[in-house]
Amino acid sequence: MLMGVVYLGCIPEPLPIENLPKLTPKLVVSSQVLPGVGLVVLVTRSIGALDAGENANPEELIAQIAITDATVVISNTTNRDTLLNLGNGFYGGITNLQESAIYELQIENNEFGKVNAFTTLLPFVGFEEISADIIYNEFDSLARIRYTFNDPPTENFYMINVQRYSATQQLTSLLNPRIYTKLMDDKEFNGQTYSETFNVLFQEFLPGDSIAVSLTNISQPYYNYVKLRNDSRFGFSEFASEPINFPTNVKGGLGWFTLHTPDIRLFELQEDQ
Amino acid sequence: MAARRTYIDKVVSALGESLPYYFYDINTKIILKPTQHDHIEIGHYSGQDVLNFVREARDTSSNFRFTSDFTIANSTQTFLWKRKWKNQTNAVLNVYRTRFNYAIRNQFEDSRLFTDSDITDWGAKYTLQKTVNNKWEYTTGWETARHAVSPNVISTSGEIAQLLESSATRAQTSLENSLFFQADGRWKEKWQWSAGIRVSTAWVDNTFYSNPEPRLAIRYTLNETAALKASYSRMAQYLHRVSSAAVAFPTDIWYPVTEQVKPQTADQLTLAYTKKLTEKNIYLSVETYYKSMQRLIGYREGTNLFLNTDFEQQLIQGKGNAYGLELLIKKEAGKLTGWIAYTLSRATRQFDELNNGETFLARYDRRHNGSAVLNYALTKRISLSSVFEFISGSRFTPVIGQYVVPAPNLGGVQLIPVYAPVNSVKLADTHRLDVGVKLFSKPSKRYKSEWYIGVYNVYNRATPIGINIEPNDDGSFRYEQPGLFGTIPFISYGISF
Numbered sequence: 001m002l003m004g005v006v007y008l009g010c011i012p013e014p015l016p017i018e019n020l021p022k023l024t025p026k027l028v029v030s031s032q033v034l035p036g037v038g039l040v041v042l043v044t045r046s047i048g049a050l051d052a053g054e055n056a057n058p059e060e061l062i063a064q065i066a067i068t069d070a071t072v073v074i075s076n077t078t079n080r081d082t083l084l085n086l087g088n089g090f091y092g093g094i095t096n097l098q099e100s101a102i103y104e105l106q107i108e109n110n111e112f113g114k115v116n117a118f119t120t121l122l123p124f125v126g127f128e129e130i131s132a133d134i135i136y137n138e139f140d141s142l143a144r145i146r147y148t149f150n151d152p153p154t155e156n157f158y159m160i161n162v163q164r165y166s167a168t169q170q171l172t173s174l175l176n177p178r179i180y181t182k183l184m185d186d187k188e189f190n191g192q193t194y195s196e197t198f199n200v201l202f203q204e205f206l207p208g209d210s211i212a213v214s215l216t217n218i219s220q221p222y223y224n225y226v227k228l229r230n231d232s233r234f235g236f237s238e239f240a241s242e243p244i245n246f247p248t249n250v251k252g253g254l255g256w257f258t259l260h261t262p263d264i265r266l267f268e269l270q271e272d273q
Numbered sequence: 274m275a276a277r278r279t280y281i282d283k284v285v286s287a288l289g290e291s292l293p294y295y296f297y298d299i300n301t302k303i304i305l306k307p308t309q310h311d312h313i314e315i316g317h318y319s320g321q322d323v324l325n326f327v328r329e330a331r332d333t334s335s336n337f338r339f340t341s342d343f344t345i346a347n348s349t350q351t352f353l354w355k356r357k358w359k360n361q362t363n364a365v366l367n368v369y370r371t372r373f374n375y376a377i378r379n380q381f382e383d384s385r386l387f388t389d390s391d392i393t394d395w396g397a398k399y400t401l402q403k404t405v406n407n408k409w410e411y412t413t414g415w416e417t418a419r420h421a422v423s424p425n426v427i428s429t430s431g432e433i434a435q436l437l438e439s440s441a442t443r444a445q446t447s448l449e450n451s452l453f454f455q456a457d458g459r460w461k462e463k464w465q466w467s468a469g470i471r472v473s474t475a476w477v478d479n480t481f482y483s484n485p486e487p488r489l490a491i492r493y494t495l496n497e498t499a500a501l502k503a504s505y506s507r508m509a510q511y512l513h514r515v516s517s518a519a520v521a522f523p524t525d526i527w528y529p530v531t532e533q534v535k536p537q538t539a540d541q542l543t544l545a546y547t548k549k550l551t552e553k554n555i556y557l558s559v560e561t562y563y564k565s566m567q568r569l570i571g572y573r574e575g576t577n578l579f580l581n582t583d584f585e586q587q588l589i590q591g592k593g594n595a596y597g598l599e600l601l602i603k604k605e606a607g608k609l610t611g612w613i614a615y616t617l618s619r620a621t622r623q624f625d626e627l628n629n630g631e632t633f634l635a636r637y638d639r640r641h642n643g644s645a646v647l648n649y650a651l652t653k654r655i656s657l658s659s660v661f662e663f664i665s666g667s668r669f670t671p672v673i674g675q676y677v678v679p680a681p682n683l684g685g686v687q688l689i690p691v692y693a694p695v696n697s698v699k700l701a702d703t704h705r706l707d708v709g710v711k712l713f714s715k716p717s718k719r720y721k722s723e724w725y726i727g728v729y730n731v732y733n734r735a736t737p738i739g740i741n742i743e744p745n746d747d748g749s750f751r752y753e754q755p756g757l758f759g760t761i762p763f764i765s766y767g768i769s770f
Contacts, residue, residue, distance in 0.1 A: 042679060049750075244574050
């Protein structure tokens with residue numbers, strides 16, 4: 001008993017870890033083709049490791065890191081367009097992107113100088129059929145997704161995402177949102193129609209919940225990058241797990257310049273009839 | 274025969290708290306002397322660390338419960354036979370079996386995730402030692418070991434099986450054999466030498482490796498109280514320990530050499546000076562060493578070892594070196610006895626696939642390592658003791674930056690970490706002071722006893738056991754290392770008869 005009292009009373013103060021190196025801030029690039037809208041590029045700066053965590057306010061975070069004075073140019077062999085500054089680090093406007101063309105993105109600003117990246121606009125691959133409902137097992141109510149799509153007769157890589165969606169979504173849930181991501185290649189169904197049914201694991205859904213399901217035809221380097229992110233999810237903590245230098249295709253910066261066009265479908269879940 | 278079990282978990286439980294960890298071990302030995310020339314020992318050791326973690330749902334009316342059981346077990350059985358032959362020849366036969374295994378059992382609702390790893394060795398070693406004359410003797414023999422390795426078996430069922438299928442790393446059996454010969458002798462009055470060669474081999478599947486392992490040690494007596502020593506040795510290793518670079522887990526994986534994974538080798542040089550101050554019973558030693566290692570094991574960035582059964586393709590091999598200076602002063606007689614030791618060292622690694630191919634400090638590059646153990650006999654029945662230990666923090670690779678990218682389906686943003694160069698940051702130093710006093714029973718008594726009373730970790734400094742991220746008041750965060758045990762007074766009583 002005495003030992004226990006002494007043990008509980010004398011737990012020592014933690015020791016600080018000092019002399020942490022500071023990352024030289026870098027320019028970060030993200031891009032997305034929005035169906036029916038065009039290309040949007042997000043230009044931000046990197047931040048210190050201990051400056052923000054999962055509880056940070058996403059709006060405040062974006063405001064802190066957004067680069068609003070950059071010149072963003074996208075070009076291929078025949079065209080060159082300067083994107084409009086949409087505010088808060090977003091630049092966009094171009095709509096006439098050509099499938100299978102190689103594009104270069106150049107970004108320049110006073111703080112970081114120039115960075116650039118290359119990518120190819122991949123063909124759009126969308127759902128031929130898709131449905132989503134709720135199934136019940138002994139413990140949970142899960143979202144079940146059934147889908148079909150036609151795979152082009154080329155080497156392709158796909159990403160399927162399922163995320164809870166709400167018109168009144170809490171801002172805090174937009175930072176590191178819980179997204180269920182499936183990655184696959186088409187080695188076993190190249191050039192064929194592919195169908196699958198899967199359950200969204202480790203999230204409970206109720207009738208009336210809304211979800212967004214997307215299918216995206218992605219490049220192999222981006223597939224490898226997302227796979228690396230997915231595999232590291234088994235780490236106990238990114239801050240104390242195996243160090244990973246995530247790849248980037250941005251020369252002189254961080255992030256990814258991609259020209260993927262997702263097929264996004266929204267569902268309000270109901271029980272399987 | 275000896276057995277022990279920790280009981281701190283029971284003490285903490287009695288106070289209403291939970292410490293779901295304990296360990297126990299059993300050690301037995303039988304010694305037989307069938308003849309005056311034969312000495313036989315049969316031994317057994319087994320021990321187990323047990324961690325049982327249960328987390329109930331907040332809603333006590335629900336059946337939700339997460340359980341995690343983690344056990345690590347070791348067992349060793351040995352047979353030792355020493356025989357004295359005629360003509361100053363001695364033989365030793367050692368036969369052993371060892372087993373190390375761990376098992377993790379996680380269960381949540383209908384999901385089960387079981388992980389098992391096992392390595393079992395059977396081995397034998399025969400050594401023959403003969404004294405030829407008063408100038409030299411030799412030792413020769415052979416050794417064999419069979420390693421049966423099942424590095425990682427993952428079994429899943431329930432919901433989690435849709436995410437992670439059951440799988441197993443291919444079990445492997447490797448056979449190691451070696452022959453060795455060593456001669457020890459004197460030359461003139463001042464030189465002592467020891468020279469040997471060991472030829473080791475390993476056979477796994479259809480792959481065969483062999484390595485010569487020469488060694489040489491020389492001692493030159495400067496005078497009655499001082500000597501110089503120098504040595505060289507080469508070692509080969511055919512079983513690799515694959516461990517996390519960032520987090521120390523007891524679940525490290527053992528993996529034998531294969532066609533792709535080559536044996537590790539190391540060359541070591543040492544140089545030492547020793548001096549004895551006879552009148553004061555003080556012994557001094559200064560030693561320096563240099564070690565060069567080849568084909569060290571590492572793994573590619575992003576490799577998930579924990580739930581991965583196909584990690585051989587992720588293994589990489591590189592090189593490293595280590596060098597240092599060791600100082601020792603020891604006093605073995607008089608009222609004050611003990612020793613003070615200090616080591617200054619540096620260890621580096623280089624892998625083409627890591628850290629952009631640049632050399633980096635090893636995880637256990639702990640620059641300063643010192644200890645002072647002192648005992649002072651106040652009287653014949655009372656002695657004071659103190660132990661001070663200091664060791665520099667080990668190295669780790671922190672996250673030094675983050676950047677934001679949109680989530681893959683545009684439903685938010687994700688924070689992506691940026692890491693510092695590998696092992697570029699030193700963790701907190703570890704040091705502590707223990708003091709104690711021993712009270713011995715009267716020498717005339719038939720039964721001898723002693724009381725030992727003291728305090729462990731007098732100034733309550735944390736002995737780090739991990740790394741935490743803690744929030745600051747301004748919304749930022751800081752790294753810190755928590756400790757498990759602080760100041761602990763102790764009292765023990767021993768009796769011998």
